[in-house]
Amino acid sequence: MKFLLVEDDIPLGTSLQRVLTGAGYNAVWLRQALDAKKFLADSPFDLILLDIMLPDESGLEVLHWLRNRGDSTPVMMLTARDAVSDRVTGLDGGADDYLPKPFAIEELLSRIRVLLRRQRKQLTASWRVGSLLIDTARRKVSVGELEIALTTREYDILLVLASDAGTVLTRAQIERSASLIEGAESNAIDVHIHNLRSKIGSHRIGTVRGVGYVLENVEL
Structure with missing residues (x-):
């Protein structure tokens, strides 16, 4: 390269x-x-x-x-x-x-x-993690047949997690990659993750205490 x-x-x-x-x-x-x-x-x-x-x-x-x-x-x-x-x-x-x-x-x-x-x-038009589908061309997210409405920040964070699905990402990595300049003491990431879980399913985003978050390829 x-x-x-x-x-x-x-x-x-x-x-x-x-x-x-x-x-x-x-x-x-x-x-x-x-x-x-x-x-x-x-x-x-x-x-x-x-x-x-x-x-x-x-x-x-x-x-x-x-x-x-x-x-x-x-x-x-x-x-x-x-x-x-x-x-x-x-x-x-x-x-x-x-x-x-x-x-x-x-x-x-x-x-x-x-x-x-x-x-x-990102060269791929869509990413799939289990039944979760992210259409990067249209910035649309769906679970199965159901389209999920996300805010811009929620979408950006989900995209970062999806880019390394199965890998634990730290809060700092998520903030940098999603262009969030919230400050080290801010709980903005936690709030966005909480909202994402309520929309796409809490089982899809795992927490590794003291480390960060991971998008899981799991279904219930």
Whole structure:
């Protein structure tokens, strides 16, 4: 798989390119936004790792340019700016994930795998988990023959859970992937999960105490 790494810090860029190559990815490393645009205009990539603070243009400008071209390549923002407003700007601008510096390499690689799995699955028009069907083209959810009305947040959370059905996801993972910037002390996730259970069946979403939630492929 071919990745584009846009990072102006030479020690970090060198290290990340080495790590990505060692993980089996073909990583092209660039240090400026304008060079990134030229490469993206000429060649497709499977994932973009994009620093916000670049010497010529902001990484957010690159992201805006990319999405305006209709390019849906997954983008993970890498930045030392960890304010909630910065995360909101990046996610609302079309970023798929946001990883503040400094970060552990293990977490970076784990999030990359999640983004790639989600991208592969989103190429499918519909996902099925047991009798639960998610029509991603129409953003419709049904259980058997019954269509279920979900709010935007409920749908987004269900989609995140479905993208890794059978895998326990932490609250933080769900918040990031569903673009929820609620804060660490918020119980918004718990409220949305409670509402989802009441609509699609409580047995479908399991709780692993102290860890998170999992969408189960089970029927009663």
